Amino acid sequence: MNRLALLLVAALVAATGTVLALENWPMPAAPALADMVGDPKRGAYLARLSGCITCHTTPGAAPLSGGQGLVSKFGTFFAPNITVDRANGIGEWTFAQFVRAVRQGISPDGEPYYPAFPYEFYATLTDQDMADLWAAVQQTPPSDKPSREHEVGFPFNIRAGVKPWRTFFERPVQYAVDPERTSEWNRGRYLVWGPAHCAACHAPRNMIGGLPDNMELGGDPQMQDGGRSPSLTAKDLTARGYTKGRLLEALRTGITPDGDVFGGSMAEVVHGSTKFLLDQHLEDISTYLLDLGRQ
Known part of the structure; x- marks a missing residue:
């Protein structure tokens, strides 16, 4: 019994240490942002180009009020309501929080988003792109439709586990003009x-x-x-x-x-x-x- 108790204690200590390590895993710092005015018309176009409308809107629903499930072998992920509704959308967010979420995949609470959200590619968006997208979102009518919880089983439902995944597998796209091309x-x-x-x-x-x-x-x-x-x-x-x-x-x-x-x-x-x-x-x-x- 004593040996069993020791094993259980050791397992508990190890599990606690793992949780603490994941919770304190370092995340990328928020970058400095230029102060600029957004163009909502250009932002609406970017929302189409980037798939925001496709993922965050179900057929017949209000624009950006939440999307259909993205089925994967890890579970089903649901795009949230990103209208300016203060209770069920992102109406409480700041511009800086919006930029960090889109380009770095980090929530206002500092938690990582699952890579079902393609922030690895949105890392290429400029400050002006983000200002334009933000302006478009601000002009989208609010919807009080609640966001759906992801249907993801253990261990993938442990959001903090995304942090080490990002360290080893995240590939933020870097873009530079090739002067030898048109x-x-x-x-x-x-x-x-x-x-x-x-x-x-x-x-x-x-x-x-x-x-x-x-x-x-x-x-x-x-x-x-x-x-x-x-x-x-x-x-x-x-x-x-x-x-x-x-x-x-x-x-x-x-x-x-x-x-x-x-x-x-x-x-x-x-x-x-x-x-x-x-x-x-x-x-x-x-x-x-x-x-x-x-x-």
């Missing part, structure tokens, strides 16, 4: 790797959800929701019949070169995001993805 190519790369976050689905993740070091858009044969995403390399896109014009048309309409249509999450992306984009931006994306000389 402005169209550079914009396309920014859109693909930044706000449009194509790699969130089209780069293969490891068994615990981490992105590959090479960050190539080679497709994911085993997505977290059990589906699969195709490769977006220039070689594979060309083999599937895509030209610049056909890729632009597919992103606008959801119709592929062989006359088929996108299904699943890509259909939602077209319906809620890419069909609203400017032709110039769709051309930029197509220019970047179909640059055979880059492969």
Whole structure:
């Protein structure tokens, strides 16, 4: 009995130490922000481009009042209400808290968001982008619809466990202009790797959800929701019949070169995001993805 008691005490001490270590795991510091005025019209466009509308709005519901479940092998994650409702939305947030949440994936309470929220890619958004998004959110009518709790089982329901995951597997996207490329190519790369976050689905993740070091858009044969995403390399896109014009048309309409249509999450992306984009931006994306000389 004494030995059993000692083992139980040791296990309790170890568990307590683990919890304390996770709770005190260091998180990135909030960066300094420039003081600027946001453009709500541009922010509304960014919200479409970045998938905010698609993820945070269920069909028939008020804009940004909370989204459908994102099913994964870790559980189901629900995008929260991000309207300015003070009780059920983010009406109590400051601009600085909003920026830290979007670009760093950290809540106003200092807790990490699950990487189902693509903050790794939103790290590329500029201070002006964030000011514009904030201005758009401020003009969105408030909704008192409560956010749904994630349906995530043990041990993934321990939010603090995301902290060490971030240390070893988080890949915040860094963007820099390539002076040897055209402005169209550079914009396309920014859109693909930044706000449009194509790699969130089209780069293969490891068994615990981490992105590959090479960050190539080679497709994911085993997505977290059990589906699969195709490769977006220039070689594979060309083999599937895509030209610049056909890729632009597919992103606008959801119709592929062989006359088929996108299904699943890509259909939602077209319906809620890419069909609203400017032709110039769709051309930029197509220019970047179909640059055979880059492969």
